[in-house]
Amino acid sequence: MTEFLYLLIVLGSLQGVITALLLSIRGRSTYADRLLALIILVTALPGFHLYLHYKAFFELSGSTAIIHAVIPWILVTALGPLILFYVKAVLDPHFRVRRKEALWFLPVIIDLFPKMLELGTFTSLLSATTAELAEFSDLYNKYADIPRWIVLAISISVARKQLRDHRSSENILSQKQTGSFNWLSQFINVFRIFLLLWLVFLVPYVLPFSERLLQTVGWFPVYLPMAAMIYWLGIRGYLSTRPVALEEDGKNKRKTAMEETEMTRIVNELTILLRDQKLFLDPALDLAALSAVSNIPARSISSSLNQHLGKTFNQFLNEFRVEEFKQRSASLHDLSIAGLASECGFPSLPTFQRVFKQVTGQTPSEYLRGVAT
Template sequence: MDLILSYIGFSQSIFAIILILTKRPIKIASVILCVLLLVFALTFGFDILQNYDIVPTRRWFLSLGLRMMCAPLIYLYTKYITKDFSKFNPSDYLHILPSLSLILVFFILKLQPENNLISAELFYDKYKWLRMIYGWIFISLIVYYVVAALRIVIRFKKQIKDNYSFNSYKISLDWLLVMIVLFVFLILLIIISSVLYEQGKINTNVFIFRHILELFNVYALSIWGFHQKQLISGDVTDSDSESGVDIEESSSGKYVKSGLKSEDAKNYVENLVKYMEESGVWKDSELSIAKLASQTSISKHQLSEVLNEYLGKNFYVFVNEYRVEYAKQLLMKKEYGNWSIIAIAYECGFNSKTAFNIFFKKHTQQTPSEFRRLVMSSSPEKVM
């Protein structure tokens, strides 16, 4: 059973890597996700090789070295999926140094003359102190990177309505929160089972449960990771930095380092409103602030500032107000009388009936159905 799980895990990891790399364009976050899946593939692969005595049972340096990469990779994936960097930051390679240092130290020790002829078991027992040191480093890395990844996700979720005009699982990152929690459970299982196994309190059957959880992680990363789209956040991107945009939002929500003048802001507002009214771009059910910024030639961060500071609303409210106003027009027109509420919602750019009903009622204090009934009953002969 254990060997079968290892084969399935290895095959699924490699298959998912190939599948994700076929997506175009290839984003940095996708590459990081593939590296994470490769780590799982190698872990399963070593278990397979161990079954055939190709690698020794005592291979803690490889197993721990690989697992030490997981938390930094999850953090880096979270960082790069929530912000569309144009290139990988070279300093981010430093995050995998602890893992590489363990493998390097092992080979240095193994090449020492006194260690050439000793068995893997004796070598394992001889350097228990080293395992203890890297064990604590491993736990510290887990805590640090899990907290860092959670902070990024939580911060991003708070910014969703400043960047998107719709709600969807594709932008919520709820699956990533689940994955981080599952990863923590996996690490706890690995640590506890390893300690108990060393003490002789459990047998190798416990590793089947570890492989099951690892396999679940692989499938979850494969499915959700493949469908995840590149996201944007309210942070300054590479392109904005290069263009000289210097906008920083304080904890109070104010833009404390903006070079945007009032006169320029007024022109941006006029051009933005004119474009929205003439283009009907709000009918795009997946309209984002980045997409609107590219169409209006206004920096994403300047556009965000104009909306928040000069119009007093976030991007989500700004776009959906246009959608609701258009929906009201359709609900009052006789030729749309036989259209369902969901059909009108889609026609206006909403991506679900629930989102349409919630925002419509918030904006008009009535549901779309109530609004239609009131219009029809009050003056049916005046319906357009």
């Protein structure tokens, strides 16, 4: 039975590696796809590590011991930031991990520290024996799991808040956005469940009777759910965007020339109305208000923007506000960024900063520095 359970774990890890490769090399692979591939790979590596220890692979020779020292099999502290950045990348296709975001990876030193000691031993920089190193590593990892769990919990909480805030800022959602939100909600919830399972195991593990616990159930209470999670991430994650894309392609094929013409007319009328009357300067402007002013049904406005431009009402409106900010930025010496953003119709500074980067790929400060030079 034990052999079978270990086999389930290593097969789950193998499936994770295959899926990570497919996500990385498939046609039109996005930045978010590559982040998801890293998440699956980082989740899969501990399963290989556990199985190879079970088979005493790292004790066969000096070369296999070096493999253990070189490869960072456990990178749980990197998993949390990767989850957060993946959620951001799905919500904002322009998102990239830059220097500021990279600070989230600082806790990775927790996982790399034992590896540094192993490498130091093999390169004769440290005089510890293999037995001493193994004893220290066991003790270290026993208590390092606490900060690992905390880092993962904080990252998932921030990612969940990002998703909730982003969803609440959109009045009307396209079908593609709805599919993305549903997938990200499931994605985050799966990791929240894993966090809970890990915590249930972690509490008795750090107590004095942890040796008895490991002898009784081993690491299966953590690694079997992890294997199941890898299977789910691989299948659901790989297919997460395809059904929506196929359905939208079907809708596009069913559009008649008359429908296209009508949607083009509505979008052009809205563009002229907003540009000439600058209705977007009113932060309270919503779909119902624009419908009343334009005499175009709200449903027609929403469907025209979604199907003809691939945008929500808020995205369409905010692009006018961003353009207005650019035009007025020459007078920034009289107003703060927050003040100018408010004059351009943005209800709050955080909303303005998020929208501006989504539209331009730059922060307002980066844009203004570029204009100044």
